[in-house]
Amino acid sequence: MKEALEAALGVSITGATLLAGGASKEAWAVGTADGRELLVRRAAGGVIHEGTLSLEHEFEVLRAAHEAGVKAPEPIAYLGDVEGREAFVMERVHGETIGRRIVKAPPPSLALEMADELAKIHAIPRERLPFLRDADPFDEFYDELDSVEEPHPAIELGLRWARERIPLERPRVVGHGDFRLGNLVVDENGLVAVLDWEFARLSDPAEDVAWPLVRAWRFGRDDLCLGGVGKVEPYLARYGELTGCEIPVDELYAWEVLGNCKWAIGALRQGRRHLRGDDRSVEFAILGRLAAEMEYEILDLIRRAG
Amino acid sequence: MTARPNARELAASVREFLETEILPALEDQRMRFRTRVAMNALSIVERESPPPGPTDPGDIELARRIRAGDVRDGDLEALTAGVREKLLVASPGYLERYE
Numbered sequence: 001m002k003e004a005l006e007a008a009l010g011v012s013i014t015g016a017t018l019l020a021g022g023a024s025k026e027a028w029a030v031g032t033a034d035g036r037e038l039l040v041r042r043a044a045g046g047v048i049h050e051g052t053l054s055l056e057h058e059f060e061v062l063r064a065a066h067e068a069g070v071k072a073p074e075p076i077a078y079l080g081d082v083e084g085r086e087a088f089v090m091e092r093v094h095g096e097t098i099g100r101r102i103v104k105a106p107p108p109s110l111a112l113e114m115a116d117e118l119a120k121i122h123a124i125p126r127e128r129l130p131f132l133r134d135a136d137p138f139d140e141f142y143d144e145l146d147s148v149e150e151p152h153p154a155i156e157l158g159l160r161w162a163r164e165r166i167p168l169e170r171p172r173v174v175g176h177g178d179f180r181l182g183n184l185v186v187d188e189n190g191l192v193a194v195l196d197w198e199f200a201r202l203s204d205p206a207e208d209v210a211w212p213l214v215r216a217w218r219f220g221r222d223d224l225c226l227g228g229v230g231k232v233e234p235y236l237a238r239y240g241e242l243t244g245c246e247i248p249v250d251e252l253y254a255w256e257v258l259g260n261c262k263w264a265i266g267a268l269r270q271g272r273r274h275l276r277g278d279d280r281s282v283e284f285a286i287l288g289r290l291a292a293e294m295e296y297e298i299l300d301l302i303r304r305a306g
Numbered sequence: 307m308t309a310r311p312n313a314r315e316l317a318a319s320v321r322e323f324l325e326t327e328i329l330p331a332l333e334d335q336r337m338r339f340r341t342r343v344a345m346n347a348l349s350i351v352e353r354e355s356p357p358p359g360p361t362d363p364g365d366i367e368l369a370r371r372i373r374a375g376d377v378r379d380g381d382l383e384a385l386t387a388g389v390r391e392k393l394l395v396a397s398p399g400y401l402e403r404y405e
Contacts, residue, residue: 290397
């Protein structure tokens, strides 16, 4: 990897450390002789959702976001094949990404900054990224649920309930696809960068706006519905002011139900990756059982809506 | 309600984790020995636990009915009770967050 990096960057590498062998990507911290701190993102194993972007396309999305002024790591170079797997290199940003730590003392500005970044992301011209999928989210979620090959009536109820309450009439915009605590770098002053663009696709803006509300991304601070860091109303109002896109609270709630369906299906698919032998891992195995948490949340949200 | 991976499959996943990730990282002979013993214990759990059973036909029918748009009074309550049963095994602490 050292040689490929040095050739791409035109500078010698002083060290490379594997930071995380994540579910689908590796992250390497790389130092250069001219003192830069870089991060190499390289393909690892399988994918959680259908249609996950290739690293080449993810790099293009990152570039478009960075150019649009989104707080995102500066993209440096797409490396192509590095020892059998594709990779790109970007600026290494510093701060906290662990949700459980962030919710203990979130910077006061974070909630509104999340709305600011989403507004900028959703303003990226879609022509800039012609490869992004443009599909009905319900079709995709039903396909993914069917791929699990076992019945989950609680998720079926959530999908049905959400479908009846989501008009899907807004023009689709460039969506991040996984905008939530865990994919945000935060320091004491606020939001530093938005990471992990591999699930980007064209979507109703409400999908991204609702995703950080999903209970699993509140990291135990269940009372603060926006990712355990803030209330929903000011965030939603800020997003509306910046974009002119008014999302009714009732509709956002339906998207939150749908978000829980999405994560329940994602967890079941991780469990299946383990069982099928695609990627044997105790973490994936347990997710197959923890999908019941999201099922419970789906049913509770529906019950509370009356 | 179906629940996979079941106990046997989970025991296997932990045994494999010990074998492929923990054991190679251990140098202390006593720890290596005890890890092998733990793997043997998990092998017993695997052999003693039943393989996953067939999918509940009632769940298949219910999932099909709801997808077809036929949601009936009582479905929400029945599903909540069923998921609660699953969580009492898989994640009982999670239920406390709703009290």
